[in-house]
Amino acid sequence: MILVMWVIALMAVLLGSFALIARTENLESRHLFDATTARYDAIAGIELALFQLRNPDSQQRWVADGRPYEFPYEGATVHVEITNESGKIDLNVADSLTLTTLFQSIGLDLDAADALSDAIQDWRDADSQVRPHGAEAPQYAAAGLDYGPTNAPFQTVSEVQQVLGMNYEIFKRIEPAITVYSGARTPNAAYAPYEALMAIPGMTAQLAQQIIAVRQSQPPGTAGAIQGLALPGGASIMASGGSLTYSIKSKATLSNGVSITLDATVRAGGMSSSGRPYTVLRWRDGEAS
Template sequence: MNSSKRLPRGLPRAPERGVAFLLVLWVVAMLSVLLGSFALVARTELTQSRHLFDTTQARYAAEAGLDLAVYELRKSDPMMRWVGDGRPYSFGFGDADVEVRITDDSGKIDLNAPNEQMLTNLFAARGLDPDRAQGLAAAIKDWIDPDDDTTLNGAELAQYKAAGLSYGPRNAPFDTVLELQQVLGMNYELFSKVEPALTIYSGQGVPNLANAPIEVLDAQEGGSADCSAQIVEWRRSFQPGDPAAPPQPECATQAGMSIPMAAGGGLTYSVKSRAKLPNGASTTLDATIRMGGINAAGRPYVILRWRDGENS
């Protein structure tokens, strides 16, 4: 009599059951990986979509700041008009908090009508040693003059070649302020410090101190960083059109500076509009505009320079 046990018909042997169990585990593991990958992709796409939505919302809020600045600058009442001396103006736009700063370009140093001494002072006030500051100011003059004669301490084609550069001065006016980075002796670190003080649109050899940014005030003979800060606070203490302005800071008088009261301003303005959302997303729009007329887009101003998307 055979005493070996027989499995019921239809029931797999033990090794077969083990293989089936492992196969089920493998399938479950693969499904888990696929599900996890899908969840990760979905989360990534959601984050990207949210970031795109936030930056777009902040961008249009910043553009609203620019449009509001134009509206406020066009007001006929000087007591109501916004002032182009860099003071901040804040307002809410939807969920965004917007801060706008306007600088009349008449208060900046014009690279195409250069005042060498003021440029030298500007570079020295931003950390360049006096000799290099003087040489850089002279190189700017050589960049825009039409001849190939080297100014004292300046730079023409021979100096650029000696520095290993494949180009020389344009011998023509600057097309943009950014072009200053190509001038021999300039570097990005210094450029980023002096850019707010520079323009190519005023046509004036001497900036209007009523609207001058703090970098230009620092470049005045006999001035100092502390005195410049006092002048900025003094300017913000009154509104153009006030019957009488408080006396200007004593340090300005001692330095021989006479700071006029801001009046109607010019036609060219640099506008920096920063919009920030509650979740921290932000966009900064930095533009230079010229007021007057109606352009093809129906706007009462012309855009001369435009830079945006700088999250900070």
């Protein structure tokens, strides 16, 4: 009888372990399935955004000024935001004042802002001359770093994290405002995100928020100056222009709450090696939540 009881107890333990393993594997499989489904739904959001940006009907064409677009897709809800890269600050051509103002807008004092501005310019220029607050190879060596500035244009936005004086906290705060794809010295206010607008000298938080609210209330196809608003200094804000390069953030949320966000920079036009009418320049795949 004792032996039988021990065998029954052992069988109960084995069955319980098997049930736990089966449940764990089922949950893992479900999570993987949901994450994959959400990822492809988010990809659909990017594809639709690119299609709508080239819509021949200007009254239906999506506008790349950060305004939200949301639509149902295969049981999921897809939320898309598009920003024209011309609205951002190009690290390779931005002048000292724009860069310094950008860093001051996130709370850095003038000395720290000047240092980062000059260090960025020393990184990208072709010479080894140190700007007044900048850094070339000797300064990197003195800081204990085993690398120095490339003395060449930035190839990616994340490369700026290697600049002397930059840290991850500062980078995360300026990342929405910077690019390497616009080629413009100053951001185009018709498409600029809040962080980039704040880098315009004389800009206030209230005016930046007002610019975003007014321009996003403009219907698609609107051209000309945005009435009732002007940049500091009196320049008009033109609801036109822009480039063919876009940052697209697409978040897909399933009915059970699982979501995933994709963040891509895409250049439209031409034909890529994959046969698609656009080229992916940057791709960041978010984690499922």
